[in-house]
Amino acid sequence: MVRLVESGGGSVQAGGSLRLSCTASGVTTDDSDIGWYRQPPGKNCELVSTFGFTAPSVKGRFAISQDNSGHTVFLEMNSMKPEDTAVYYCAAQNRGFLPHIYGSSCRHPNALVNYWGQGTQVTISS
Numbered sequence: 001m002v003r004l005v006e007s008g009g010g011s012v013q014a015g016g017s018l019r020l021s022c023t024a025s026g027v028t029t030d031d032s033d034i035g036w037y038r039q040p041p042g043k044n045c046e047l048v049s050t051f052g053f054t055a056p057s058v059k060g061r062f063a064i065s066q067d068n069s070g071h072t073v074f075l076e077m078n079s080m081k082p083e084d085t086a087v088y089y090c091a092a093q094n095r096g097f098l099p100h101i102y103g104s105s106c107r108h109p110n111a112l113v114n115y116w117g118q119g120t121q122v123t124i125s126s
């Protein structure tokens with residue numbers, strides 16, 4: 001059984017940093033594309049970062065990494081902005097790459113993502 005568990009969310013002021021962790025069981029980065037999405041309040045789901053993609057809105061500020069086992073994936077977030085406020089989701093795709101999602105919520109079946117974490121709230125205050 002595949003399970004993805006996020007941690008590390010919270011509230012920080014603009015300009016601050018947070019580090020999210022995704023602990024995966026049943027998949028690793030060797031056999032699956034594991035990355036991060038986010039859903040800001042009232043908006044659609046957005047692909048933030050995978051090992052092959054970084055959203056332009058976070059480029060130079062966010063960085064994805066993994067531990068040696070491939071079971072834990074991190075999202076280091078620096079110089080954070082109020083517009084980074086969202087629920088952040090870890091996701092895994094065991095065939096192909098994590099897709100961009102258009103006009104849909106994260107975790108929606110139409111997103112065509114194999115596995116989702118439960119999400120973690122990140123709030124940036126100005």
